[in-house]
Each structure stands twice: as C-alpha cells, then as structure tokens.
Amino acid sequence: MLSFVLFLVAVLLIVVIIKILPRRAWKWIGATIGIVALISVAIVGYFQYQEHSQEADRKANLMAYARDVAFYASSHRWTATDIQNSPHATPQDVEYAKQHADELKDAVWMPDIEDYAKRARKVKGLTSLYVSTYTNRWNKNAVHLTDKGIEGVADVIILSDNYIVSEWEAKELADQGFKDSVFVKYYSLDGSRIYSSKKGKWIDSDTKSKAVFNTANEN
Known part of the structure; x- marks a missing residue:
C-alpha cells in the first residue's frame, strides 16, 4: 500500500514539474531520462551477466567437484538423488540435478560436502x-x-x-x-x-x- 502511494506521489510530482517547466526544457529532461535509462539497462545487464557467469561457474565447479569426491559418495551412499531432499538445495539445484541425473549419479552434493569439510569434521x-x-x-x-x-x-x-x-x-x-x-x-x-x-x-x-x-x- 505504501509503495502504491509513493508511486502516485511521484507521478504527481512529475506532472507538476512538466507543467511548470517551459517546453524547451523538456528535451533536456528527455535526454536526461534517456541517459539514465541507458545507464540502468547497462547496470542491469552487467548484474545479469555476472549472475549468469556465477551460475555457469557454479555448475562447472559442481561437475569438477563431483569427479573429485565420487569416492566419498560411493563410501557414504550420498548421491545426486539426495539433492531433492537436501535442505541446501534450491529449486534451480533440483532442476539441474534432474537434467543431469546420469552425470551426477555418483556425485556428492556440493553444499553437503562443503559443510562436512568446514564444520562437521572440525x-x-x-x-x-x-x-x-x-x-x-x-x-x-x-x-x-x-x-x-x-x-x-x-x-x-x-x-x-x-x-x-x-x-x-x-x-x-x-x-x-x-x-x-x-x-x-x-x-x-x-x-x-x-x-x-x-x-x-x-x-x-x-x-x-x-x-x-x-x-x-x-x-
């Protein structure tokens, strides 16, 4: 509700400013808005790129880690099938596990093994x-x-x-x-x-x- 009220206030202020300012000032306002929009798009694009890169790195690390700790999985029966029941798993993790079930069938789920390494064994x-x-x-x-x-x-x-x-x-x-x-x-x-x-x-x-x-x- 508060957000909606603030939105209406912002719209009202914009209308008032447009009424007060002369027409020739509008082009500068338009140019400024355009620049701000371009900067915003660039910032959003940058963060989306970073997020995509991090996700790609995470998946690559998962596969590399899976190969390295397959021996742990075979010893303790922790495999990718446990992902869906893992408290660490996100919906994206579960979906990824479904799509790569064969590749991950002997893998330990990374957050579990990291938790094991960092906390449980100390x-x-x-x-x-x-x-x-x-x-x-x-x-x-x-x-x-x-x-x-x-x-x-x-x-x-x-x-x-x-x-x-x-x-x-x-x-x-x-x-x-x-x-x-x-x-x-x-x-x-x-x-x-x-x-x-x-x-x-x-x-x-x-x-x-x-x-x-x-x-x-x-x-």
Whole structure:
C-alpha cells in the first residue's frame, strides 16, 4: 500500500514539474531520462551477466567437484538423488540435478560436502581431508590435524586395530578422545615415525610398528 502511494506521489510530482517547466526544457529532461535509462539497462545487464557467469561457474565447479569426491559418495551412499531432499538445495539445484541425473549419479552434493569439510569434521583439533593429497584417496586416507597438530605434526595417517582409519572414522575417534589411546596409532605419512602416547612425543618407528604400517598401507 505504501509503495502504491509513493508511486502516485511521484507521478504527481512529475506532472507538476512538466507543467511548470517551459517546453524547451523538456528535451533536456528527455535526454536526461534517456541517459539514465541507458545507464540502468547497462547496470542491469552487467548484474545479469555476472549472475549468469556465477551460475555457469557454479555448475562447472559442481561437475569438477563431483569427479573429485565420487569416492566419498560411493563410501557414504550420498548421491545426486539426495539433492531433492537436501535442505541446501534450491529449486534451480533440483532442476539441474534432474537434467543431469546420469552425470551426477555418483556425485556428492556440493553444499553437503562443503559443510562436512568446514564444520562437521572440525572436532577437537581434528579435521579430515575429504580429498587427500598424501595417499591413494580411493582406499587410504591421510588426516589433517588443525592448529599445531600433534607435537607440531599436522598431517598424519591413523591406524586403529592395525587398519588405516578412514576420514569419516577419524572424526569419531576425535569425538571419543582417542588422541592418547594406545589402541589408536598416529604415523607420519611415510610411516617412519610414530606418536608415542606414553612418552608424549614422536619417536622413530621400530621394526614391528613399521611392519604394521606397511601391512595396513598395502591393504
């Protein structure tokens, strides 16, 4: 209602101004309005172009991201079919998913995995790398420890029951306070050093520890 009243007031002011001003001033007013209109069109066009570019980039990033984290989807059964039920999904996202169902069938939905990476995995100084650059990401996982890590070592490989702990399980270990547990072993990326919870520092892996690491790494 207020908007309509303001519109009427604006129209009335324009009529009054036209009545007051001489005719020769109208051409300048018309030219000014034309310039303003052109500038407005240019601004609107610019923002539409930016929006289109951002949407194109978003879709391109989605496809690239889908390829990178397909292993996560296959492990956790999060696929593009979950998009329609995702609280993050917009109507445009859902429509895009419908049109590209085959391409996205093994993909994790980006906002979900980003939320996983940024928030859900950050617990007690432990954050999992959802794309590991340290080991074979298909079946072995390095883990990144936030802040100073363990005694200054931020990137480690965790073994539990002589098996390499997955990124997903690493969060559970952090939640349950397994940092100093004798049942959970923290190795350097090459397995040459191991964190001793008893001594509270990193030590060189002995023959047995090195063999355990190698066996887990091969499996």
